[in-house]
Amino acid sequence: MLKRLGVVAGLSAAVLVATAVPAFADGGWGFTDCSQYPNPGCELGAGKNPRPGTGNQGDGNGKPSNPGQTNPGTGQANANGDTIIGGNNNLAQCGYERSDYQGPPPGGAQPAAFHVPPKSGAVTAVPAVYRPQREPATAQFAVAQPRFAQAQPPSGAWYVYKCTGPGFADALYRPPVWIADGQPGPVPLPSPAELAAQARNQLRLPAPKIAANPAGDQLVSLPTWLWLDRSSWGDVSATASVPGVSVTAVARPTSVTWSMGDGGSVTCTGPGSPFPAGGDPKSASPDCGYTYKTSSAGQRADAFPVTATVNWTVTWSGAGQGGTFPNMTTSASVAFRVAESQGIATG
Amino acid sequence: MAKAGETGDWQSPELAKYATGDALGVINRSLYTDHLNGVVTKGEPKTNPEVSKVEPPDNPTTVMISDCGDDSGWLKYKNGQLVNDTPGGRRSITAEVKKQQDGTWRVTRFAVEAVGSC
Numbered sequence: 001m002l003k004r005l006g007v008v009a010g011l012s013a014a015v016l017v018a019t020a021v022p023a024f025a026d027g028g029w030g031f032t033d034c035s036q037y038p039n040p041g042c043e044l045g046a047g048k049n050p051r052p053g054t055g056n057q058g059d060g061n062g063k064p065s066n067p068g069q070t071n072p073g074t075g076q077a078n079a080n081g082d083t084i085i086g087g088n089n090n091l092a093q094c095g096y097e098r099s100d101y102q103g104p105p106p107g108g109a110q111p112a113a114f115h116v117p118p119k120s121g122a123v124t125a126v127p128a129v130y131r132p133q134r135e136p137a138t139a140q141f142a143v144a145q146p147r148f149a150q151a152q153p154p155s156g157a158w159y160v161y162k163c164t165g166p167g168f169a170d171a172l173y174r175p176p177v178w179i180a181d182g183q184p185g186p187v188p189l190p191s192p193a194e195l196a197a198q199a200r201n202q203l204r205l206p207a208p209k210i211a212a213n214p215a216g217d218q219l220v221s222l223p224t225w226l227w228l229d230r231s232s233w234g235d236v237s238a239t240a241s242v243p244g245v246s247v248t249a250v251a252r253p254t255s256v257t258w259s260m261g262d263g264g265s266v267t268c269t270g271p272g273s274p275f276p277a278g279g280d281p282k283s284a285s286p287d288c289g290y291t292y293k294t295s296s297a298g299q300r301a302d303a304f305p306v307t308a309t310v311n312w313t314v315t316w317s318g319a320g321q322g323g324t325f326p327n328m329t330t331s332a333s334v335a336f337r338v339a340e341s342q343g344i345a346t347g
Numbered sequence: 348m349a350k351a352g353e354t355g356d357w358q359s360p361e362l363a364k365y366a367t368g369d370a371l372g373v374i375n376r377s378l379y380t381d382h383l384n385g386v387v388t389k390g391e392p393k394t395n396p397e398v399s400k401v402e403p404p405d406n407p408t409t410v411m412i413s414d415c416g417d418d419s420g421w422l423k424y425k426n427g428q429l430v431n432d433t434p435g436g437r438r439s440i441t442a443e444v445k446k447q448q449d450g451t452w453r454v455t456r457f458a459v460e461a462v463g464s465c
Contacts, residue, residue, distance in 0.1 A: 027418030027435020027462070028388045031377035035461035040369035044411075044441040045458030101379050103372055160383065172430070175380045201383065 001332075031175045096159035100198045100240065101176040126243050156180035156339045192247050193217060194324070195240040196316035199249035202238035204224025206231065208256065208332040213275030219341040223284035225290050226258050228308065229270030247318030251328060255311045260289065261336065265291050296338040302334035350377040353389065373457070386425045393417040396442075399431070407446070410458050414440040414465035436462035 032040035109203070160178035209229035218224050239248045257267045272288030296304045314325035357378030366374055381388065393416065400411035418435030442457040 027389070027438075028392055028421035028423070028460045029416065029418045029438060029440075030423065030436065031380055032457075032459045033438070033461055034458050036462075039373045039458075041373055041443075041456035042458045044443060044456055045460050047441060099379075099383075103375060160380070161454065172384045172386070173380055174374045250359055 002056060018218065036173055037126065045241050053137070096161050096177075096179070097173075098192055098198075099158040099160040099176045100202050101158045101160070103158070103176075105178045166240075170268065192319040192321045195245065195247035195318065196323065196325075197251055199238045199247050199316060200242040200314060201239065203236055203249055203251050203314070203328070204238070205236055205310075205312060205328060205330045207250055207330050208232050208310050210306070210308050210332055210334050211274065212334075212336070213279075217337040217339050218292055219339055220292050220295055221341055224336075225272070225275045225285040226266070226268070226273050226288045226308075228292060228310070229287070230271060233271040233310075239318075241318075246321045247316055247321075249314060249316040249325070251312040251314045252313050253310050257309045257311070258288075259307045260290055260292070260297070261296070261306050262292060262294060262338075264290065292336075292338045294338070295340045296336065297340075301335060303337045305333060306336050307331055307333045353387055355378075364404070364451075364453075368455045369428075370454040370457050384425065385429055386423045388421060388423050390421040392421045394440075396440075399441075409446070410444045412442045412444060414442070416440045416459070431451065434462075437465050438462055439465040 031037055034041065036047055049159065125196055157180055159179050160173040160176050162173045209232040211227050211229055212218070213225040214222070233253050235250055235252050237248055237250045239246055254272070256270050256271065257265060259265045266288065268288035270287055272286055275285070292304075296302055309331040311327050312328040312330070314328055316323055316325065359378075362374055362378075363371060376395050380386075387450075394414050395416075396412045396414040398410055399413040400409075401407045402409045402411075413435050416438045419437075422435060423430040439460040440457065443455050444452050445455045447453055
């Protein structure tokens with residue numbers, strides 16, 4: 001049964017591409033659009049954009065526009081609160097995923113605007129999820145209460161909604177909605193890969209802290225030492241978990257590319273050696289240095305804009321699986337003034 | 348928001364200088380979602396805000412602002428391409444600005460209506 005529904009839904013979605021995916025608001029205010037995403041604050045505009053009901057998303061308005069409503073029918077949520085979104089057949093493989101968005105519930109203790117009615121017919125915001133059959137692993141996390149739940153009352157969590165399928169190749173998440181714990185139906189649990197994506201999203205990489213010698217102005221023909229403060233160079237990790245499953249993403253700095261502002265650049269495979277106290281100013285850095293050939297006179301502010309860009313590899317592991325994410329980068333910029341050296345450092 | 352939207356920096360501390368409470372939450376969640384989707388916003392909205400109400404009149408603590416904003420020149424991009432071909436447009440906007448305890452004024456709530464609502 002599930003499989004057959006999946007095929008039907010997939011076909012429907014494919015058709016929709018050509019006809020009816022008008023939903024995604026493209027303008028900068030798109031996700032704040034009260035007609036699509038009722039938010040706390042939307043009551044201010046009441047009357048300008050009549051909406052059914054107040055403080056209640058149960059009519060489907062809370063979800064991204066709902067092309068499936070033109071074809072109501074077969075896909076009812078079953079009695080067990082199972083994994084099919086009710087009455088929404090055209091939206092193949094849609095579901096809520098727990099979000100790593102962190103923020104208080106909307107409206108503090110009264111998440112009324114996001115209240116999901118317990119049982120109210122076909123198209124509700126029941127936190128259900130339809131998983132395609134080809135991802136059997138995602139169904140394995142039969143755990144009641146994931147530990148992302150916010151500590152403060154009311155207990156619940158932020159979820160993001162997304163539809164994927166043949167017709168939604170570039171599926172996009174919709175803004176997080178707060179769903180209180182204890183709603184009917186199973187809470188959708190993320191797969192290891194989804195957990196990994198959340199963990200990656202939680203990585204907070206430090207910006208490079210640039211240091212150089214000479215500490216002030218650089219001099220033409222005098223070696224410049226380049227290094228990054230060690231506080232901005234090292235593994236960074238983040239973990240996302242539900243009970244029994246934990247996935248960790250690790251970002252590791254692998255190189256730093258210095259764009260020196262005079263057209264030259266240098267890539268170093270480490271943070272670079274700090275200039276030793278009492279070192280010879282004319283010595284060159286053993287691992288990360290540069291020597292300017294021209295002064296920065298005549299440049300904007302008489303200085304070269306220097307940017308250090310750190311390349312990070314990102315891997316994840318957990319639940320017996322692992323993988324690699326695309327590299328990430330961080331960067332920081334400073335300005336180096338480079339003076340002609342005659343008469344200054346001739347000794 | 349336009350500035351933070353360029354980079355998807357949904358945690359930008361700049362935002363909290365201008366908005367608080369529900370308004371900040373809505374903005375954060377909007378930007379968070381763009382960030383999650385790898386979407387950035389380019390351009391700027393056109394706004395022409397007007398004060399519609401001041402309370403109390405003699406020593407204001409709440410100012411209501413209405414606007415007909417236009418986000419057709421402030422669009423979302425992913426991988427350098429427009430997210431879709433649905434343009435923005437003119438939207439009726441209502442905002443509540445309240446004087447904070449520290450004397451600053453911040454947007455506390457706002458409502459943005461559908462394209463074509465003004």
